[in-house]
Amino acid sequence: MKRLGILGGGESGVGTAILGKQKGYDVFVSDKGKIKEKYIKVLEHFEIDWEEGQHTEANILNADVVMKSPGIPDKVSLVKKLVEAGIPVVSEIEFASKYTDAIIIGITGSNGKTTTTMLADHILRQGGYDVGMAGNIGDSYAKMVAENDFRYYVLEISSFQLDGIVDFRPHIAILTNITPDHLDRYEYKFENYIASKFRIAMNQNENDFFIYDADDKVITKWLKNNPIKSTLIPFSIEKELGTGAYLKNDKIQLTIQNNTITMQTDTLALEGKHNLKNTMAASAAAKLVGIRKETIRQCIENFQGAPHRLEKVLKIHHAQYINDSKATNVNATYYALDSMSTPTVWIVGGVDKGNDYKVLMPLVREKVKAIICLGEDNSKIKDAFGNVVDLLVETYAMTEAVKVAYKIAERGDTVLLSPACASFDLFENYEDRGNQFKEAIKNL
Incomplete structure (x- = not known):
């Protein structure tokens, strides 16, 4: 029986485990972190071996093929060992x-x-x-x-x-x-x-x-x-x-x-x-x-667009709130700012993936009236735009960011959450960030 090792017990890992089991593989799922309860239930249901909180190398290095979740870099030592051992490491796709x-x-x-x-x-x-x-x-x-x-x-x-x-x-x-x-x-x-x-x-x-x-x-x-x-x-x-x-x-x-x-x-x-x-x-x-x-x-x-992508949430006191939490890089935010046609209060920040904010400068000068930083470290954003906008406020929680935006926004303005950054400093993922934004607006 061929053995399938799976690194990562999330959506792609568990899905691959189900298919592997169906195709007659001996399957082992290993996650260095915690596996969500809903995925554990699926693994138990299909009687698939799994572990969490560690990678037991002996149980993975004996595989015929390994499916690696996209979030795991090629440079982690276990992946390098697999490659050295000539064991194919493939994606779910x-x-x-x-x-x-x-x-x-x-x-x-x-x-x-x-x-x-x-x-x-x-x-x-x-x-x-x-x-x-x-x-x-x-x-x-x-x-x-x-x-x-x-x-x-x-x-x-x-x-x-x-x-x-x-x-x-x-x-x-x-x-x-x-x-x-x-x-x-x-x-x-x-x-x-x-x-x-x-x-x-x-x-x-x-x-x-x-x-x-x-x-x-x-x-x-x-x-x-x-x-x-x-x-x-x-x-x-x-x-x-x-x-x-x-x-x-x-x-x-x-x-x-x-x-x-x-x-x-x-x-x-x-x-x-x-x-x-x-x-x-x-x-x-x-x-x-x-x-x-x-x-x-x-x-x-x-067509109804993707959630968290320039998603109109609510109008409050004639100011439009837009959730673009899916903008996890500068280019996505460029598109968002480019499509703004009213004075914009921009909520930005998170985990910076080596961002260069210079490309946003002309749009910020033209459209943004205030910047609300939302992240654990906002220094790059402050350096880039501190002298460009009249008002720049630092916040460390979504409820706080939305309250500040509500105070600043006037009739006809847009409040835009378009972070240009990953969300992992304060949120689980960009969906969680977008949902917290929507929730905070409804609670104003």
Whole structure:
């Protein structure tokens, strides 16, 4: 019996354990931290061996293959020992894909991948397709493969998950954009991170498709120097294209295989330039799998966006509160500030992943009337913007931040939570941060 070792007892680890057990592996799940009660119940139900609070090396180094959760870096000593021993260390995406013949739409990028994934899934569903949405979002992909027989998968895939692929090959790959992010995991070399993102196309052939942002200089330069085999489908809001999606007279023109759809942009459910691009990418993927024009048009008009991503919460005394907790890097916050059309009280801060705030300077000068710092260490934010805004306040809890915002915000203002940082100093994750924001607003 083959042995499957799993590092990490979260959503992807437990999902992989279920699939591994179903496929006849002897499975062992090991988590250095605590495993949540709900996951322990699942492991017990499937009679899967597990441990928490430690990694017993002997029980892992005897595996035939190891699935590593995306949060565990390659440089931890146990992973290095596995590699030295010649034991394959793969991601959930790699492991699960071996057990499905479904058509896969794989979506990666520094920003916009969740929205693009949700929109692509929404269009396929409305088109009557049998589709599962997984990866970095929602349920475990491996668990879905174990329990369903979907014809299509729309997968949101992080660079960490791509680092653990060998044969994974999406029929349609989408790369939304590339900006410096997670550089602490890539030896602070941007090119390592770019190469990681492009792994999504490494096994594609000429029958597959690669949808990408043709306005993104990092992507276009990399493609020029590192050509890929799949058919290129670019999208742009800056230039006209023969194939792909572009803007013309404020309408989206989508041309694929000499077939053109024209879509109004003034009726789009999602606001902001970045969402025009997300819409183009998802629509192109939908067209490639044969969804009808009318369905695509309707779906991009009635789509409800991702929670914690520019989510309108409430208006209080004519000031709009917006939850953009999912903005965990500077680029995501750039998009958020760029789409603000009223004076903004900006709540920012958290665990800084080597952020360079300079790119935000013009937007802050133009749109931000006050900054509320929310984090254990706000020194970089204070250094960057202390002389730019009239008012900068430091806070250390969400309730406090929201109360301060409430005092500052006047009629017609926007209070924007867009942290540009990870959430782990004060919160469990960005969802917890966003939910606390919403809760605090309701309690005002």
